[in-house]
Amino acid sequence: MKRPKFILDQMCGRLAKWLRLMGYDATYFNDITDGELIDIANKENRVILTRDAKLVKRKIITRGHIEALIIDSDTLDAQLIELTKRLKLDCFKSLERCIECNVELRSIPKSEAKNNVPPYVYKTQDSFSLCPSCGRYYWKGTHWKHIQKKLDGIC
Numbered sequence: 001m002k003r004p005k006f007i008l009d010q011m012c013g014r015l016a017k018w019l020r021l022m023g024y025d026a027t028y029f030n031d032i033t034d035g036e037l038i039d040i041a042n043k044e045n046r047v048i049l050t051r052d053a054k055l056v057k058r059k060i061i062t063r064g065h066i067e068a069l070i071i072d073s074d075t076l077d078a079q080l081i082e083l084t085k086r087l088k089l090d091c092f093k094s095l096e097r098c099i100e101c102n103v104e105l106r107s108i109p110k111s112e113a114k115n116n117v118p119p120y121v122y123k124t125q126d127s128f129s130l131c132p133s134c135g136r137y138y139w140k141g142t143h144w145k146h147i148q149k150k151l152d153g154i155c
Helices: 009-020 034-044 076-087 110-116 119-124 142-153
Strands: 006-009 026-028 047-050 069-071 107-108 128-130
Touching: 006 009, 006 034, 006 110, 009 026, 009 047, 009 076, 009 142, 034 110, 047 107, 069 076, 107 110
Parallel strands: 006 026, 006 047, 047 069
Antiparallel strands: 107 128
């Protein structure tokens, strides 16, 4: 089954990062009009996630051309639980996407990370990834264990 792709409005920024941590393609724009959001969702076959009830009343959405969901919950944990239940999402916990720019990460050899991560991290980790767009480095350190624990409680 193909994973859904999402686009989130400015009301759901934290949720976008966590969807990315779960392995989902979640586009987010801090400053975008409703019309632009709908255009992108339509062109890229994305599900709109929003807290804006007016947005989902647009004809293109009500007629079923674009799927959109109102996020009812106020807190991040409740939003994640709501989404995983409503859309039957899996928590892949894969570290496949950059949490900042949503681009797929590229696995890199440890030697390539040497001068770009803290020395202790380089010494204790064997697997690294790089975002080819923003240049951010990723590894599954202690922060990743906290992320997995949080997602285990949700999914």
